[in-house]
Amino acid sequence: IADEECNVDTVSLSLDEVYQLSVRVLTSNGMADDHARAIARVITAGQRDECHSHGIYRLLVCVRSLRDGKLVGDAKPQISELSPAIVRVDAGFGYSQLAFEVGSKILVEKARKIGIAALVINNCFHFSALWPEVEAIAEQGLAALAMTPSHSWVAPAGGTKPVFGTNPIAFAWPRPGKFPFVFDFATSAIARGDIELHRRAGKDIPLGWAVDEAGQPTTNPAAALKGAMLTFGGHKGSALSAMVELLAGPLLGDLTSLESQKFDEGVGATPCHGELVLAFNPETFAAGKQADGERFAEAMFDAIVGQGARLPSQRRFEARVRSETKGVQVSAQLYSDVQALIRG
Ligand code: NDP
Numbered sequence: 561i562a563d564e565e566c567n568v569d570t571v572s573l574s575l576d577e578v579y580q581l582s583v584r585v586l587t588s589n590g591m592a593d594d595h596a597r598a599i600a601r602v603i604t605a606g607q608r609d610e611c612h613s614h615g616i617y618r619l620l621v622c623v624r625s626l627r628d629g630k631l632v633g634d635a636k637p638q639i640s641e642l643s644p645a646i647v648r649v650d651a652g653f654g655y656s657q658l659a660f661e662v663g664s665k666i667l668v669e670k671a672r673k674i675g676i677a678a679l680v681i682n683n684c685f686h687f688s689a690l691w692p693e694v695e696a697i698a699e700q701g702l703a704a705l706a707m708t709p710s711h712s713w714v715a716p717a718g719g720t721k722p723v724f725g726t727n728p729i730a731f732a733w734p735r736p737g738k739f740p741f742v743f744d745f746a747t748s749a750i751a752r753g754d755i756e757l758h759r760r761a762g763k764d765i766p767l768g769w770a771v772d773e774a775g776q777p778t779t780n781p782a783a784a785l786k787g788a789m790l791t792f793g794g795h796k797g798s799a800l801s802a803m804v805e806l807l808a809g810p811l812l813g814d815l816t817s818l819e820s821q822k823f824d825e826g827v828g829a830t831p832c833h834g835e836l837v838l839a840f841n842p843e844t845f846a847a848g849k850q851a852d853g854e855r856f857a858e859a860m861f862d863a864i865v866g867q868g869a870r871l872p873s874q875r876r877f878e879a880r881v882r883s884e885t886k887g888v889q890v891s892a893q894l895y896s897d898v899q900a901l902i903r904g
């Protein structure tokens with residue numbers, strides 16, 4: 561829900577309050593401090609950029625996953641080098657954020673050295689938006705692409721039964737002196753978290769997002785969550801979603817969304833699988849013509865915004881500037897639900 565849980569009372573929080581609340585909720589439920597802080601950084605960034613489906617709302621499922629017992633709250637990410645271009649981090653059935661933080665440092669070093677590199681994360685529980693990851697790499701002068709499966713919630717184009725996850729793809733392109741060009745979207749018509757927020761707010765969803773259990777189009781979020789979500793762009797989104805499954809699942813020897821759903825055993829925990837992150841060094845690829853490359857890229861961005869269209873992430877960056885001075889608004893109901901998770 562782009563506008564949070566609409567028509568409801570809200571609570572104002574500073575970014576530090578969001579961060580401290582997130583750490584407290586997680587650590588009081590048994591999560592190790594380093595994991596809790598890495599997760600809190602991503603949740604705070606999501607709330608700051610007004611990505612409500614991936615802000616403090618996610619603490620509800622993080623705690624459910626912790627209490628379920630499959631998630632390892634103090635997992636130690638294990639790094640191994642698969643080849644000069646590929647670093648692997650086994651997240652050890654912990655959340656993905658710490659694995660990304662340790663692995664991305666090596667990813668960036670490798671891409672700087674040999675031009676292109678991959679970070680493979682295995683055995684991670686993954687709930688977050690991908691833009692914080694690709695953005696962090698672009699801020700270091702590299703282009704980046706990331707993808708991950710989830711649970712099987714999405715029907716293939718032409719079908720009505722869930723096979724794919726909501727399978728996000730995120731891309732970032734570095735722009736010296738400016739925010740990078742970033743997009744990050746689910747290959748389903750919308751992230752599942754957004755449908756859950758509609759259900760919480762008692763709001764209908766648009767037609768085209770999902771079908772109910774009988775395979776009929778629905779505007780009811782609860783029926784959508786029980787039925788199957790739909791891909792964006794029909795067969796095109798469906799093929800992209802299959803690509804995410806293959807590149808961030810079987811290619812890495814890790815689970816597809818179907819397997820992640822089975823692994824969950826009906827608990828409703830965060831999906832558990834792999835993630836693939838690629839980094840590209842423009843200096844190596846452009847081979848001495850990087851300045852030309854930058855100029856051509858900027859001319860393309862100018863041609864987009866020059867006609868009144870907006871770049872992806874522009875809304876997010878505007879929200880960031882606002883939140884950094886004014887803090888954020890969270891629905892009072894969500895705030896109270898999150899507070900109730902604190903133990904001890
Ligand atoms: P949206 O449809 O809200 O947005 C997708 C992208 O399109 C954003 O980069 C957005 O920029 C951009 N955009 C939106 N409107 C326009 C426009 N008019 N012109 C140009 N660009 C536009 O996202 P989704 O619901 O598909 O996904 C939301 C989040 O959910 C993502 O961050 C994704 O990573 C996360 N997710 C995570 C999963 C996981 O397994 N970990 C699974 C599925 C989703 P802006 O933000 O500025 O509006």
Ligand code: PYC
Pocket residue numbers: 613686687688710711726746750751752753754831
């Ligand atoms: O909103 O679709 C989603 C999602 C799945 C896993 C994390 N977020």
